[in-house]
Amino acid sequence: MTVSSQASAPILDFDQVGIHLGGREILSPTSVKVGRGEFVCIIGPSGCGKTTLLRAAAGFVQPSGGQVVRNGQVVRGPSREAAFVFQDYGRALLPWRTVAGNVSLALEAAAVPPAERPARIAKVLATVGLAQHGEKFPLQLSGGMQQRAQIARCLAQEPALMMMDEPFGALDAMTREALQDEVARLVRDSGLTVLFVTHDLDEAIYLGDRVIALRSNPTPDKPSVAAIVDVAIPHPRSQLETKEHPDYLRLRRDLYHFLGHH
Ligand SMILES: Nc1ncnc2c1ncn2[C@@H]1O[C@H](COP(=O)(O)OP(=O)(O)OP(=O)(O)O)[C@@H](O)[C@H]1O
Structure with missing residues (x-):
């Protein structure tokens, strides 16, 4: 947990949130608190429930168990307090x-x-x-x-919270880096809290204060959340220096393993 999430009441609290869709458990009970101003990235294989978790935070999907609490209120539907950026602009x-x-x-x-x-x-x-x-x-x-x-x-x-669902997935590499830097800057300047879904480990580590790694097909032994790691690389970050930071390769390797690669 980062300093920001400990310092004040969380803006978002996933409290034992479990989600079933189409008769299948997509997300096993998951508890995560997100602090104000935190940038939390969510990674994991296709179909593991990343978008579903964002949708629950935005109030588009109701949990089958547990609750999502945003700004002290149980989320029961969409609200202007939470904005959603889709990949498909x-x-x-x-x-x-x-x-x-x-x-x-x-x-x-x-x-x-x-x-x-x-x-x-x-x-x-x-x-x-x-x-x-x-x-x-x-x-x-x-x-x-x-x-x-x-x-x-x-x-x-x-909004107080911005959910971004693979927002740069359809962009070329240079445009993507430019937009990563712009979003990082505007989030720092505005104090927004961001939940950011990506397939890209490098993007998750570059942008995130924390990275949540999800796995598919959860079981009681292997729940949806495979790992939550802190990214202690200081802000503002730069594309080159971050990738040379000693923590960077370690985090990248850890997350790669958490996602089930060997
Ligand atoms: N309304 C729905 N009814 C039934 N199943 C659903 C529904 N919405 C999503 N699913 C299923 O839930 C699972 C998780 O979907 P989700 O979109 O959250 O995954 P994801 O990790 O974001 O995947 P991707 O990386 O491919 O976007 C998938 O197997 C999907 O088919």
Whole structure:
């Protein structure tokens, strides 16, 4: 557990959360507390329940056992306090609305008065480096820029928690690194708490304060959570220096083994 998660009441508390879907146990009872401002990455093989865990935190899925407590309240459904960034930015954005129009959706949903919207839209677009692109339509932008637009829309909702489900999985390596750095910066600047699903061990260690490794097909001997590791590499991190840090290779090797590779 990191200092931040010990220092204050957790923003998110998975309390013995178990999830069955389609008559099958997807997630065996899982308890994890996430501290305010923490960046927690979730890794594991395809189908092990990473997205399901995020969906439970967002209130899209109800646990079959246990409870998710967010900000002291049991989660019973979706809330503006929790924003969700999907991998598939192409489907998350409305193609017939401009980038600014897409960001505006979050403000409209929150009934922000029309007069206040332009300044708030400009602010979040500047945060993600899209200040000059508000009047463009999503399909006029690169994949990385579309994903920034989706992140801007989430930020406009001023969430306390951001769930990111493989947000950079569809991007090329350079765009992906650039976006990793931007998200790390904006999370540090804003104090947001992030739950971040990825298939990529390097991405998990680079971004995470902690990494949760899940396994598929849990049994009483081998529950869903294979390991939770702290990443004590100081922030701000840089792509090159982090990968040369002595902790980095050790964590990478440990997580690789926890995931069942030999
Ligand atoms: N609504 C549902 N009904 C039945 N089964 C479901 C439902 N949603 C998900 N599942 C199953 O639950 C399991 C976990 O799915 P989930 O999407 O959480 O895995 P994941 O670890 O995120 O996978 P991936 O890395 O491939 O995205 C999968 O076997 C999936 O088929």
